[in-house]
Amino acid sequence: MTASHQLLGTGLYPLHRAARLVGEDARTVRRWLKGYSWKHPDGQRASAPLWALQYAEDADLADEQVLGFRDLLELRTVARFVQCGVPLRVVRETIQIAREDLGDYPLHSRRFVTDGRKIFLEAVERAGDDTKILDIRDRQFAFESVIRPSLIEGIEYGANSQALRWYPEPKRKLIVLDPALQFGEPIIAEAGVPTDTLAAAFKAEQGDAQRVARLYRVTPQAVRAAVAFEQKLAA
Numbered sequence: 001m002t003a004s005h006q007l008l009g010t011g012l013y014p015l016h017r018a019a020r021l022v023g024e025d026a027r028t029v030r031r032w033l034k035g036y037s038w039k040h041p042d043g044q045r046a047s048a049p050l051w052a053l054q055y056a057e058d059a060d061l062a063d064e065q066v067l068g069f070r071d072l073l074e075l076r077t078v079a080r081f082v083q084c085g086v087p088l089r090v091v092r093e094t095i096q097i098a099r100e101d102l103g104d105y106p107l108h109s110r111r112f113v114t115d116g117r118k119i120f121l122e123a124v125e126r127a128g129d130d131t132k133i134l135d136i137r138d139r140q141f142a143f144e145s146v147i148r149p150s151l152i153e154g155i156e157y158g159a160n161s162q163a164l165r166w167y168p169e170p171k172r173k174l175i176v177l178d179p180a181l182q183f184g185e186p187i188i189a190e191a192g193v194p195t196d197t198l199a200a201a202f203k204a205e206q207g208d209a210q211r212v213a214r215l216y217r218v219t220p221q222a223v224r225a226a227v228a229f230e231q232k233l234a235a
Contacts, residue, residue, distance in 0.1 A: 010054060011069030011177075011184030018067045020233040021168070021177075021186075022079040030065065032078065032088075050078065050095055051105070069179035073108040073163055077150040084146050093123035108151055110161040116147045174225045188226060191218045198226035 015033070019026040033053060037046040054068030055061040067075065074095075081091045097119050098106035106112055112119070120143055154170035155163050165178040168186065176189040186195045193216050201212045202223055209223040216223075 009180050011067070011072065011179035013067045013069075013072055013184065015065035015067065018072050018075060021072065022076045023083070024075075024079045029075065029079075033067070033071075033075070034065070050074075050092060051099075069177070069184045070105045070108070070163070072177070072184070073155070073166065074105050076166075077107040077147070080146045080150045086146065087127065090120075090123050090127045093126045094120055097123055097126070108155065108163050110151075110157055113148065113151050116151070117143045120147065169225075169229070172225065174222060175229055186229065188218055188222045191216065191222065193218055193222075193226075195226035195229050198223050199230035202227045 013021070015030055016026040019029040022029075031047075032050050035047055035049045037044055039045075051071075051074065053066075053071050055064070055066055078091055078095075081094075082088060095107065098112060098116075101115065101119065102109050102111050154167040156165045156167070158164045165176050167173045167176050167189070169175055174189060175186050175195060177184050177186050181187060181192060182194055187193060188195065188198070198212060198216060198218070201215065202209060205211050205215075209220040209227075212218075212223045213220045
């Protein structure tokens with residue numbers, strides 16, 4: 001591994017795992033982040049990746065399909081856009097405009113909370129005629145229901161306005177993704193035990209949450225939360 005990237009504090013997510021964490025199909029995510037090409041009557045055409053991944057310049061990981069924590073949070077917002085019907089062309093324009101104003105990985109920055117509506121509307125205009133489906137009401141809906149929740153809900157920021165960690169179930173805050181802990185994998189917040197470890201132990205112990213809790217020194221509630229979380233990802 002080169003000195004430019006350190007696994008500790010950066011996060012490490014195989015593409016298929018990242019896709020599950022944001023609720024998207026792995027093949028779709030691969031097309032977004034790796035780019036793709038297709039045949040056209042005018043010749044071969046290609047679509048570039050939405051952005052360069054954190055490990056893009058790492059000698060050991062550049063060819064691997066892995067994401068860093070900041071990649072994961074950007075992907076989370078992109079997935080929310082697309083799941084709400086925003087055309088990918090608009091998403092691409094949003095990223096480009098936001099990057100020009102806010103720097104790399106702009107979609108989960110605090111500044112995008114305040115500037116996001118203006119950036120998104122400009123992206124819709126830049127994207128062209130095929131986005132007429134997004135009328136004024138739809139644009140407002142997209143901003144309020146996609147951008148704001150994706151940036152604010154469950155994200156904890158540091159003093160430098162960078163995202164420190166993500167609570168995927170923010171109302172309970174039992175589970176957290178923190179790039180400084182367990183390479184950013186989902187863990188029980190208070191105990192630091194990975195959710196997939198608890199889910200595997202729960203299965204091995206034939207659903208005995210009390211025994212698993214004793215083995216890993218967590219609460220039965222934490223065991224059940226980990227199992228439910230992993231089952232949700234698998235579904």
